Amino acid sequence: MHPLKDSEAIVERTLFGHRPLILALCLLMTCVFGYYASNLTMGASFEKMIPTSHPYIANFLENKQEMAGLGNTVRIAVETTGDDIYSAEFQETLKQINDEVFFIPGVDRSGLKSIWTPNVRWTEVTEEGFVGGPVIPSEYDGSDAELDKLRANVAKSGSIGSLVANNHKSAIILAPLYDISPETGEALDYDQFSQRLEALVRDKYESDTVKIHITGFAKVVGDLIEGAGQVATFFAMAIAITLVLLLIYSRSLIGALVPLICSLIAVVWQLGSLRLLGFELDPYSMLVPFLVFAIAISHGVQIVNSTASEIGHGFDKLQAARNAFRMLYVPGFIALLSDGIGFITLMVIDITVIQDLAIAASLGIATIILTNLVILPVVLSYTGVRAAGDHFDLLEKLWKLLQAASRPVPATMITLVAALMVIWGVEYSRDLKIGDLDAGAPELRPDSRYNQDNAFVTSNFATSADLFVVMVKTSDDACVSYDTLTMVEHFQSMINRVPGVQSSFSMVNVAKRGLVGMNEGNLKWAELSRNNFVMNSATAGKHVPPGMVNSDCNFLPIVIYLNDHKAETLTRVADAAADFAAQHNDGSVRFELAAGNAGIEAATNIVIETAQYEMLAWVYGVVGVLVFLTFRSVKTVICIIMPLAMTSVLCQALMTYMGIGVKVATLPVIALGVGIGVDYGIYIYSKLKFYMDQGEPLTDAYLHTLRSTGKAVAFTGLTLAIGVGTWAWSPIKFQADLGVLLTFMFLWNMLGALILLPALARLILRPKELPKAGLEPTS
Known part of the structure; x- marks a missing residue:
């Protein structure tokens, strides 16, 4: 018994028995969500970009009012x-x-x-x-x-x-x-x-x-x-490219427009639901609508392809749509459920902007379940779609070539090459860095106006804009005591020697300046005094900069000026400061990290470094469990998951090669790539299993799979890769980086599903080992 499989007939009768009502509700919901989507705003929050529960950030927020x-x-x-x-x-x-x-x-x-x-x-x-x-x-x-x-x-x-x-x-x-x-x-x-x-x-x-x-x-x-308008331009370009390729693929205007429109409806519903729930888009989640569109197109092409195939076998429009729904209901639902729950796992990352992205992506998946698994088949039951025809016979040689992946010797070679690539990828990605690797704002191009402005400030002013602040806590009225300032002086002497530190400034510098001034400017007096009355006089008056001490005299910041905010610099400074604090914190003086833009970024890097592997574990764990519950076979899970894992490892190697660090903007990419890639694997395996359950040998079953589902997977992977590949010309660097990474993942997920998956099936499975009580589609 399989609950999802058992519900198939009930859902089918409900949908196709109430088609006018379904379409009327779709139109109504599109109008409502379209209205809310039109009012969706673009915004951002400083605190949403930082891990507010991290100790560094908690210390910063607690003392925020003390540090002007x-x-x-x-x-x-x-x-x-x-x-x-x-x-x-x-x-x-x-x-x-x-x-x-x-x-x-x-x-x-x-x-x-x-x-x-x-x-x-x-x-x-x-x-x-x-x-x-x-x-x-x-x-x-x-x-x-x-x-x-x-x-x-x-x-x-x-x-x-x-x-x-x-x-x-x-x-x-x-x-x-x-x-x-x-x-x-x-x-x-x-x-x-x-x-x-x-x-x-x-x-x-x-x-x-x-x-x-x-x-x-x-x-x-x-x-x-401001660059969001350009993002919208690239989105429009991707839609146009997808439409053209759909026309070439289906040779039918209906076959091109219906999945495209249903996919755009999914985006409208997603954006409208975000607004309805009180969310807004931010610069780091504004690319999610395209990912929703991409996933929707992926499933839409499968449904159109299956409907056209059924019509080609002589069924009328209604029956063809029902057959297509019956074939794809379970694998499509499981694939989308895997996507949605996989995206939700991003919630484990304690950075609000990433959690908002997870919610946005998961809402998008929920809308696709309705628009592309429910509404699209109903629409096709009215419009029908012409079978693609024989022009794809030109690809028969390619299918025959790919069919070899399911034979023993090529399968062994393919698996060995994949294993070597994974080993190389793991080794090469050891140099993958956390955080920013460039000066300025890596999200923008090096020649952008902002980065040119940043370069001007950096080169013309002695004090850097990258500030790492250590907060010193004492008992009341003890902030300028000899013992406190001596400890602060020792800290500054240590931190100034750390590579990447320009200089530091604290009440020690103010006190020494005051002592020199009280003694006729004689520099010999630039030493801390044990006399509390002298120290109080030296640190009193209007010559003390604002924010260097609070009114209760129990808090003083140490401002550390850094050469840059690169990951290595932040790690060295944070580790040195934390080691000093661990050795010297006691009941009278405590050194707490960290504030300043560099301190906040250091905390963010620490959270991301820990969270990236936790996120991947959750993503693969959830997807693996869902695949297992669907196919009831651990070996099947390996066949579907391993190509995704190879793509993830190679994507990290590509990030290392391109000098792209793992940070707020790039961390979700691999999870999103896994979500899209699992669709390919589930569709390919589901169709392959169907033919094998009919008694066909693996090689024949795979050839038939390639001619149907494989054709749609190949088309989808290429189409989405071409669409997202245009992002490489975006003036926003992080969009260009994501474009390259997503293009890579679309292609490698497609190739993994078409080449590595059948090779693993040959080596790991046998026809007799495939479960008979399964989820095979019927036609």
């Missing part, structure tokens, strides 16, 4: 093409840009920093003690004398290299951002924020004499959302 400008920030570098920034015209422009940014919704105005904000001050030691004030004095009027004073104030403020470029030809406006607006309570709209930056800053102020460079997470996301 060390979380989600935007840097706006304003460059002059003149001699330097000390001109009245440039300073007026910088002031206006500073004011524009101040009033942009989403900016944390209290943390805004530039030489035009009052929280950036200069200090110096005089005979009367410390004196200081804002870098831009209240009496500034743009005169030459005031500009000379400004130049001196900048030098005395310690802003050179951080807020002012080393060559004095540009200045930075640092804008911390709210994730949730305190005014509206809504999440920051990164698309709108990025557009405002462009309109109010770059478009308004960039000229022949002033250049604008903008970096930060919000700008990356804004540029990705």
Whole structure:
């Protein structure tokens, strides 16, 4: 007994006995979901991109309010093409840009920093003690004398290299951002924020004499959302290519349009259901609709192919559609169920954006079950579809060649070659890296405007934009005690020697500067004092930068400036900091990791490194169990799963070769590829088993399988590979990378199902070993 098989007749009678009602409900649901899909928005959230339950992130979120400008920030570098920034015209422009940014919704105005904000001050030691004030004095009027004073104030403020470029030809406006607006309570709209930056800053102020460079997470996301229109263009290209190839394949307009329209309906239902459930698309899940379309086309072609075949055998349109439904109901349902549950396994990854992607993909699979397994056969029962004809007889030589894979000697050779490829792939992919492997934003092209802006900031400012922050906790009023600062000094001495670290900054640096200033600028006094009264005096006053100590004096950050945010750099720094914390944390002082954009990315990399294998285990485990429950044979599971495993291993090797790291954007690819590939294996094996259960030898059964189901699998694999291959020309690099990876997986999954699966069947199975009580289709 098999519950799914037993339900086949009931479902068939229900569907084809109420065809008008089914189509009316389809039309109604398409209108409803289409309405909601039209209101689906594109957005992103900083916290959705990070693993919020990881200890690093938990520490960051707990102390977020204590660290001004060390979380989600935007840097706006304003460059002059003149001699330097000390001109009245440039300073007026910088002031206006500073004011524009101040009033942009989403900016944390209290943390805004530039030489035009009052929280950036200069200090110096005089005979009367410390004196200081804002870098831009209240009496500034743009005169030459005031500009000379400004130049001196900048030098005395310690802003050179951080807020002012080393060559004095540009200045930075640092804008911390709210994730949730305190005014509206809504999440920051990164698309709108990025557009405002462009309109109010770059478009308004960039000229022949002033250049604008903008970096930060919000700008990356804004540029990705802006590129969504180009993603839609490539989606349209894929649809057009699929239509043309469907026409060539079926030689029938009905045979091309019906599966295409049903697949597009699946996408509309998916997008509408997402909106109805309160979700939105983000830059990392906006490619999911194409994957849903691809999977829908894969199943649609099988149904059209089977219906055309039945019509070719003399059945009328209604009976042909019913026969096709009966043949494909169980394998199609199991394949889609494997897809959906496989995608749900992405939920084990504690990163919200990936979990949202899992939900989006699984909803898409649910819609395909309805649109392509239910509605498509009903539509074909009215329209019919002409049999493809004899023009595919040209492929007979190819089928005969592939048939050899089911013979003993070729099967042994194929399996041996596959095993060697897997061994090579495993060995080569040992160098697969976690995280970003390039400077800037790897999601964008190296020559993109953002990456050019990032390169400018990196090359002109001494302090990197890649910040790794270690948080130091003490008891109340002990943050600047000798014991605390001595421990912090030891940490900085250690971390500054780690390769990839530019420098570090903490209250130790502030205290030493204060001690020197209190002693007539004598550098011999740049040592921590055991006298608490002296230390309190040295760390008091307006010369202490904002965010370097909290009001209870029990928290102080150590800001570590890195050369880049590459995976190796982050791993070295995080390991060194964690080792130091493990050795020196006690009841009085605790070093906690990590904040800053680099610290957050380090935590993300750690989660992804652990989760990628857990995800694969779940994906293959779920698919394997479902295949076993369907065919009741462990050997069958091996035949279907092994080609998928080979593709996964080779895909990781390809990522290593292409220099693509495993990160938020690329981690789901292998799971998605497995989901699509298992469809091929289940359809091929189901048809092969049907012919063998009819008493045919394996080689003959496989030839018949190739002429029917195999033909559809080959067409689908090639069609989807060509469609997604166009992504390689996308201006968004991560879409281009995904295009290459998915093209590879579509092709290798197809080849695995057509070549490796029958070879494994020859070596592992025997006709007499195939279960007789099965799920063979009937015709």
